[in-house]
Amino acid sequence: MPSEQLADGADPRDDPPAPSEAAGPGLPARPLDAIDRDILRILQADGRASIRSVAERVHVSRANAYARINRLLDDGVIRGFGARVDHERAGHGTSAYITLRIVQNSWRTVREQLRVLPGASHIALVGGDFDVLLLVHTPDNRALREVVLTRLQAIPEVLGTRTLLVFEEEDLEPQG
Incomplete structure (x- = not known):
């Protein structure tokens, strides 16, 4: 995911919200706009994309991209970041x-x-x-x-x- 940090040193990967903290099933989902959907598409393809590259690709400021990613995390839309594993190569054939x-x-x-x-x-x-x-x-x-x-x-x-x-x-x- 993003390798950049804001001035306060925060990184959206640090301490992702626990499921109980994220928007739960009882709360209405906040609608996603085209920029949110583009950010999701980019992060699904490359969860290590930097904030700068995400911002450039969706044509918003770094601060805006950072805020949107944090909102997607807080709302539980993004549940976390991980690696796609080739199970056979990892010894699970x-x-x-x-x-x-x-x-x-x-x-x-x-x-x-x-x-x-x-x-x-x-x-x-x-x-x-x-x-x-x-x-x-x-x-x-x-x-x-x-x-x-x-x-x-x-x-x-x-x-x-x-x-x-x-x-x-x-x-x-x-x-x-």
């Missing part, structure tokens, strides 16, 4: 989507247990034939087997699972 059927009204309990699951990358509560969609990255099939047959099956609220092995994957880059 096996990926799978795992669907789970869970006991009704147990989402919060199950979610907390899935968050600490080794290799868990994405968790979603969904509607349809199953309740939860979980993406995991593991070093190999043996580790995936351990996750599914030992770790997931040990969660009392999990009624059943189905594993979809990923043969190839690609993160879609923002257009622009």
Whole structure:
């Protein structure tokens, strides 16, 4: 993200708001204008873009770009900054989507247990034939087997699972 700092030494990456501090689901979302959407597009493509380059690309002052990025952080629109990882090159050559059927009204309990699951990358509560969609990255099939047959099956609220092995994957880059 921005490598520049304002005179006070602040950096938008420092101490991003905790989820409870950010605008929550009960608060109305502030509408985004074209400049906000352009800033989001730029930061999605390059989270390390400097304030100066963001400001130049959206044709606003550095102070304005800084204020807008901080507002997007404060409002919870930007949840954080991170790296896009090639899981195979990082030693996690096996990926799978795992669907789970869970006991009704147990989402919060199950979610907390899935968050600490080794290799868990994405968790979603969904509607349809199953309740939860979980993406995991593991070093190999043996580790995936351990996750599914030992770790997931040990969660009392999990009624059943189905594993979809990923043969190839690609993160879609923002257009622009």
